[in-house]
Amino acid sequence: MxxxxxxxxxxxxxxxxxxxxxxxxxxxxxxxxxxxxxxxxxxxxxxxxxxxxxxxxxxxxxxxxxxxxxxxxxxxxxxxxxxxxxxxxxxxxxxxxxxxxxxxxxxxxxxxxxxxxxxxxxxxxxxxxxxxxxxxxxxxxxxxxxxKIKRRTRRSHRRRAEEGIPVGGKRPFGWQDDKLTLQPEEAPHLAQAARDVIARKSLHSILAAWREQGVRTVHGNEWQSRSLKLALWNPRLCGWRKHNGELVRDASGVPVVGKWEAIITPKEWMAIDALFSTRIGPNVKADGTVTDYRTPSHLLTGILRCGKPKDDGQICNAPLRVSTRPDLSGGYVYQCQSRSMGGCGGSARNGAKVDEYVTEAVLAKLEERTAAKSQVSSEWTGQEELDRLMVKQRKMLQAWQEDQVSDELFFPENHKMESRIKELRKERTQHALQVQRASVVTENIREQWYSGKLDMAQKRALVREALHAVIVLPVGGGGRRPFNPDLLVPKWTES
Structure with a gap:
């Protein structure tokens, strides 16, 4: 040895x-x-x-x-x-x-x-x-x-997606272990959260309610903003599925319906998709409006702007913040920040009176817009063009595959059609969001506002939908003056 x-x-x-x-x-x-x-x-x-x-x-x-x-x-x-x-x-x-x-x-x-x-x-x-x-x-x-293994895996995933078969892994929240049947305790939470988001409720508000109710993830953890957003943004909620970031569609371009039970309707999910897709920053959307993720305690925080002129003739334009004033009705004022904080410190208004005036102005504006929109058909007007382009694209693809169309003609034309189809689908999604929002909130908006059905995040979202800002002009003359609504200049958004 x-x-x-x-x-x-x-x-x-x-x-x-x-x-x-x-x-x-x-x-x-x-x-x-x-x-x-x-x-x-x-x-x-x-x-x-x-x-x-x-x-x-x-x-x-x-x-x-x-x-x-x-x-x-x-x-x-x-x-x-x-x-x-x-x-x-x-x-x-x-x-x-x-x-x-x-x-x-x-x-x-x-x-x-x-x-x-x-x-x-x-x-x-x-x-x-x-x-x-x-x-x-x-x-x-x-x-x-x-x-070869990776290609087989990708083909398998694609095939399962096209057949509407659930993938492996942990069950998604809202469904039972078979990934097909709804979980009766979890699914209603997702359904309500989806409708709350469409109705402008913030993720922060939804999470706070879920924590009070003890709603946990499938792993037993507390929900976070990102995980809730991804859950609500998942087309599985309405019976559809994404593969490599795109909705799985059949040859006609129609999304493939999975074999699992849906929690919300396709129109509701399209509204959520439009809402989340347009956000380009932590709280700024592509259209320039702002969404509050950490909801302030007062209605017009950050919306009121100081209109006092500076030495160079330009207005201060600093956002007004809330300060406590127990000696005033309402107990608070909106006040320009000090010079060290970027403001001028020269403007202040009774908070309760400003909230009351701006609320009535916003409700009147939204009611006016709702009345105008009610005359417009809820049907999206671009569907005919989308259907026509998709048929044309399929015919051109078939002709190209049969060598009846040259590469020089096919690829530029196909690219144009793909771009336009993508634009139309985006417009359809935005339209679905507008219709869904109108049906959820803007009907009987005044009753909902004063009955307590809307939380602060939803009210602020409605204000931001109607207003870019409100410029608070200086009172002048020194001392306390009676509240003058003419010194509040609203900057309305386009309807």
Whole structure:
């Protein structure tokens, strides 16, 4: 029997899956196999390198132990000085699956003469060019196999999406473990949240209510703004599905309906999609209006602007903030910030009186707009053009595939049609949002406002829908003056 001191010291690389790594058995069994294999070949493993559950095939993924092994092989010893004269792996496809990594491994191992390398089939001479070439060939085959697996996976996902079949993984909130049947306690929360968002209620307000009710995610965690937004933005809620960021559609361009039960209607989801898609910043939407994620306690915070002229003739324009004034009716004032905070400190108004006046002005404006919009058909007028373009696009595609249309004609025309179809779909989504909003809030808006059915976030959203800002002009003359609504100049948005 070979003396242990006569065995060649080598390092071993053993990479196993996450499932095996969770219990110690997978690691222990892997080490045992390597030890027995090494001893039979006259080798002694002096250190193990493992990158469990880190794929060798993923580009850009760093495997820390693999990199450490390369450094050890190049210098010929471990950090503690233990000599290393080679490496062993049970399966070479667990070592590398990319040509570049294989070349780096060979360069490190053969940095000095006399190094050894072994896998499950025995010792291999990596100093031999033919052996190295075979190793490279094996890496290429392994890489090609990885690509085939990825392509099969993508095709499988696409097929399942087109057939409306749920994907694997954890069940989504709102559905039971079969991912098809609604969960009776969770689904109503999502349905109500969706309608609240359409009705301009902030995510912050919805989350606060959910926390009071003890609503938790499927993992038992508290909901956060991002997770709630993603849940509401998921077309699964209305029975549709996205694949690679796009709605899955049939040959006619109609979204494919999944086999699971829907929680809301497609029109409601399209309204949510339009709402979230137009946001371009933390609280600014593409149309310039502002959405409050952290709702202020007062109606016109940030909406009132100081109109006092500065020395250069320009108005201050700083937003007015709320200050407590127990001596006034209502107990608060809207006041321009101090110079150190960017304002002039020269304007202040009774908060309760300003809120009352602006509220009535906004309600009157919204009622006026609602009356005008009620004369307009709820049907979107662009559907005929969209249908015509989609038919034309399919016919041109078929003609191109049958070589009846040249590439020079097909690609520019098809691109124009795709762009216009995308525009029309966006317009349809925006129209759905407007119709849905009108049906949810603007009917009987005055009754809803004063009955307490609207929270502060919804009221502020309605104010911002009607107003860009309200300029507060200076009273003049010094001292306290009676409240004068003529010194409040509303800047209305376009209807």
């Amino acid at each position: 070979t003396n242990d001191a006569q065995l060649v010291p080598v390092v071993a690389y053993a990479r196993i899956s996450a499932d095996l790594a969770k219990d110690g058995h997978g690691v222990d069994d892997q080490h045992k196999v390597n030890d027995e294999t090494a001893s039979a070949l006259g080798l002694k493993i002096v250190h193990y390198y493992t990158d469990n559950d880190l794929s060798a095939a993923k580009a850009g993924l760093v495997r820390p132990d693999f990199e450490a092994m390369l450094r050890t092989l190049k210098v010929g010893h471990l950090p503690d000085g233990q000599p290393v004269r080679g490496a062993i792996v049970v399966a070479d496809d667990r070592l590398v699956r990319r040509v570049g990594d294989y070349e780096r491994f060979v360069d490190a191992l053969t940095y000095e003469d006399g190094r050894v390398y072994a896998d499950a089939k025995g010792l291999k001479d990596l100093y031999n060019e033919d052996v190295e070439s075979m190793g490279l060939f094996g890496v290429v085959i392994a890489k090609a196999e990885v690509r």
